Amino acid sequence: MEKQxxxxxxxxxGFGALTAxxxxxxxxxxxxxxxxxxxxxxxxxxxxxxxxKDNKVSISAIEMDVSSQESVNEAISRIEVEQSNGIDIVIxxxxxxxxxxxxxxxxxxxxxxYDINVLSAQRVNKAVLPAMRSRKQxxxxxxxxxxxxxxxxxxLGPYFAAKAGMDSIAVSYAAELSQFGIETSIVxxxxxxNGTNHFANSGYPDNKEVQKIYDQKYPNLMENxxxxxxxxxxxxxxxxxxxxxxxxxxxxxxxxxxxxxxIDPADDxxxxxxxxxxxxRSNFLKRIGLEYLLSVKx
Amino acid sequence: MEKQxxxxxxxxxGFGALTAxxxxxxxxxxxxxxxxxxxxxxxxxxxxxxxxKDNKVSISAIEMDVSSQESVNEAISRIEVEQSNGIDIVIxxxxxxxxxxxxxxxxxxxxxxYDINVLSAQRVNKAVLPAMRSRKQxxxxxxxxxxxxxxxxxxLGPYFAAKAGMDSIAVSYAAELSQFGIETSIVxxxxxxNGTNHFANSGYPDNKEVQKIYDQKYPNLMENxxxxxxxxxxxxxxxxxxxxxxxxxxxxxxxxxxxxxxIDPADDxxxxxxxxxxxxRSNFLKRIGLEYLLSVKx
Numbered sequence: 001m002e003k004q005x006x007x008x009x010x011x012x013x014g015f016g017a018l019t020a021x022x023x024x025x026x027x028x029x030x031x032x033x034x035x036x037x038x039x040x041x042x043x044x045x046x047x048x049x050x051x052x053k054d055n056k057v058s059i060s061a062i063e064m065d066v067s068s069q070e071s072v073n074e075a076i077s078r079i080e081v082e083q084s085n086g087i088d089i090v091i092x093x094x095x096x097x098x099x100x101x102x103x104x105x106x107x108x109x110x111x112x113x114y115d116i117n118v119l120s121a122q123r124v125n126k127a128v129l130p131a132m133r134s135r136k137q138x139x140x141x142x143x144x145x146x147x148x149x150x151x152x153x154x155x156l157g158p159y160f161a162a163k164a165g166m167d168s169i170a171v172s173y174a175a176e177l178s179q180f181g182i183e184t185s186i187v188x189x190x191x192x193x194n195g196t197n198h199f200a201n202s203g204y205p206d207n208k209e210v211q212k213i214y215d216q217k218y219p220n221l222m223e224n225x226x227x228x229x230x231x232x233x234x235x236x237x238x239x240x241x242x243x244x245x246x247x248x249x250x251x252x253x254x255x256x257x258x259x260x261x262x263i264d265p266a267d268d269x270x271x272x273x274x275x276x277x278x279x280x281r282s283n284f285l286k287r288i289g290l291e292y293l294l295s296v297k298x
Numbered sequence: 299m300e301k302q303x304x305x306x307x308x309x310x311x312g313f314g315a316l317t318a319x320x321x322x323x324x325x326x327x328x329x330x331x332x333x334x335x336x337x338x339x340x341x342x343x344x345x346x347x348x349x350x351k352d353n354k355v356s357i358s359a360i361e362m363d364v365s366s367q368e369s370v371n372e373a374i375s376r377i378e379v380e381q382s383n384g385i386d387i388v389i390x391x392x393x394x395x396x397x398x399x400x401x402x403x404x405x406x407x408x409x410x411x412y413d414i415n416v417l418s419a420q421r422v423n424k425a426v427l428p429a430m431r432s433r434k435q436x437x438x439x440x441x442x443x444x445x446x447x448x449x450x451x452x453x454l455g456p457y458f459a460a461k462a463g464m465d466s467i468a469v470s471y472a473a474e475l476s477q478f479g480i481e482t483s484i485v486x487x488x489x490x491x492n493g494t495n496h497f498a499n500s501g502y503p504d505n506k507e508v509q510k511i512y513d514q515k516y517p518n519l520m521e522n523x524x525x526x527x528x529x530x531x532x533x534x535x536x537x538x539x540x541x542x543x544x545x546x547x548x549x550x551x552x553x554x555x556x557x558x559x560x561i562d563p564a565d566d567x568x569x570x571x572x573x574x575x576x577x578x579r580s581n582f583l584k585r586i587g588l589e590y591l592l593s594v595k596x
Contacts, residue, residue, distance in 0.1 A: 069405065101474055102420075102467065102470050102471055102474055103423060103424065103427055103471075103474070103475075105420070106420075106424075107367065107413075107417040107420045107421050107424075110416065110417055110420055110467075111409065111412065111413060111417055114409065114412045114416075114463065115405075115409060118408065118412075118459065119405040119408055119409055122400075122403070122404075122405045122408055123405050125401060126401065126404075126405075129401050130508075133511070147466075148462075148466075149575055149578070150575075150578055150579075150582065151578065151579065151581075151582030151583075151585075151586075152466075152469055152470060152473075152579055152582070153582070153583070153586060153588065154470065154473045154474050154588065154591060155474070156470070157466070157467055157470030157471065157474070158467075160466045160467075160469075160470060161416065161462075161463040161464075161466040161467045161470070162463065163466075164446075164459075164462040164463050164465070164466035165412065165459040165460065165462050165463040165466075166459075167462070168445075168446075168450075168455070168458045168459040168461075168462035168463075169400065169455055169456075169458075169459045171450055171458075172400050172450060172452065172454070172455030172458060172459070173400055173401075173455065175450075175452045176399055176400055176401070176452050176453070176455070176512065176516075177401075179515055179516065180515065210428075213431070214474065217477055217478065218474075218477065224587070225586065225588075228585075228586035228587060229586065232585065232586070268578070268582050269577075269578030269581060269582060270578070272574060272578065273571065273574050273575045273578050276570060276571050276574050277447055277448075277571045277575075280447070280448055280449065280566070280567030280568070280570065280571050281448075281449065281450055283449075283567060284448065284449030284450070284451070284566050284567060285449075285451070287449075287526075287530065288449075288451055288523065288526035288527065288530070289522070289526060290451065290452065290523075293452060
């Protein structure tokens with residue numbers, strides 16, 4: 001396996017940080033994208049540098065605010081200067097969650113969440129794809145969510161909607177990029193309540209009055225959902241299962257990487273639905289004479 | 299069946315206009331929401347008035363720009379003044395489509411499409427739900443798309459992502475509104491290429507340079523997709539199938555309305571996937587002790 005140049009977004013902490021380190025440890029050149037590298041995340045940057053030194057691996061933090069096309073472009077340009085063969089792999093991991101009654105969120109909040117979870121990936125794609133298309137190779141890994149096809153507990157509506165949009169965009173890109181030689185892998189984690197900062201850092205609805213009405217109707221609903229989700233997880237199952245799976249995908253030869261893979265120890269049913277859905281997608285592309293879009297051009 | 303007071307969004311033309319008229323003809327009081335009633339759509343307003351007169355039915359056009367909370371609030375307030383028992387049914391139909399290579403769309407274009415197709419519904423819900431919650435009744439009908447679970451031809455990525463988000467939001471609302479006595483019906487049309495203005499009025503990517511590269515890679519792809527989609531449709535099948543289904547749902551008694559219904563004469567496979575997905579959702583809510591959210595409170 002050749003060394004791959006990899007950029008992962010949202011890698012300051014949690015699952016992104018873990019995956020970045022796991023990939024570096026197997027010998028790849030990893031850029032851990034994060035914002036606020038000079039301020040709030042300066043200690044995260046130092047941790048990455050220490051990890052690289054301690055383990056004698058190639059990993060570095062890079063300033064990349066995925067809400068800004070300019071910041072994304074700068075980061076990608078810097079990597080392309082440092083790595084003469086360009087970027088091989090992008091991992092769309094940046095994301096943010098909110099919890100609360102859907103009605104209590106403003107349209108603006110829903111729009112912001114779509115921006116963080118979906119438009120961010122579009123910004124990164126716009127920066128990396130031209131070079132990948134020229135080189136006729138590349139791999140885009142999308143960190144989706146089992147909620148897209150599986151279990152959907154209440155009070156996570158805006159987040160689930162954004163992840164549904166992101167998964168849909170991944171599916172469309174998979175076909176459209178196929179003949180440029182660019183692969184797609186959609187990684188679908190279940191609701192890991194530990195080892196990510198999703199639940200801890202989640203945002204809340206702006207309309208407190210409406211949320212209060214729902215709290216009266218459904219007392220302690222969010223707390224109960226969190227506990228129930230955590231309870232479904234087998235002991236010892238943690239997010240390293242997801243980073244292990246990404247490492248496995250990255251280390252597979254081109255053309256052998258899975259279009260979609262599920263990592264959900266609690267098994268919310270998403271994998272069974274995806275199997276039917278992905279089969280339906282394939283059949284439909286065959287029916288309209290576009291079967292060739294299902295295979296990545298060599 | 300009592301007369302229902304119904305507001306339908308995006309009802310100036312195409313499928314929305316058809317559904318508004320069909321509902322009025324079965325005896326309901328219908329408000330056909332549209333923007334630019336005094337300017338571009340003034341003749342649409344006149345057509346609605348003529349239809350009401352000719353058929354002796356209760357239908358009127360109402361100014362409602364779903365991209366503006368203020369405009370939505372004004373429309374809903376006006377209906378609530380005119381109809382002392384308030385609004386019984388909302389139909390989220392407004393939407394817009396774009397066609398082209400996903401990479402050629404700017405993040406801003408993707409955001410705008412999410413606004414038109416998803417945030418628009420959130421604006422309307424914020425205006426109508428408080429009264430529905432107080433009255434402990436109401437029906438929200440969502441016009442989704444078979445692309446969410448079924449066939450996904452290329453070059454429709456931003457639209458499919460927005461519809462996936464909309465369908466996801468409908469699913470979350472269904473559970474959260476259930477105990478307020480408010481019903482949800484998700485209507486899933488296939489890709490009707492005639493009788494809607496979706497394909498005719500579709501938008502295009504801002505980045506013409508990138509689109510050109512895709513056009514060279516995939517010559518005539520969009521034209522071929524449109525022809526193939528049209529070819530899958532049985533002769534004589536048109537969008538009146540969808541408006542008929544909405545009329546049927548509206549006329550069912552409370553508690554008997556379907557959570558989800560598909561109308562796709564070309565059968566892209568979406569219904570089979572939805573059946574598995576909706577079963578998975580039910581099982582998951584049972585697993586986490588929230589089975590009661592699957593039934594609407596009487």
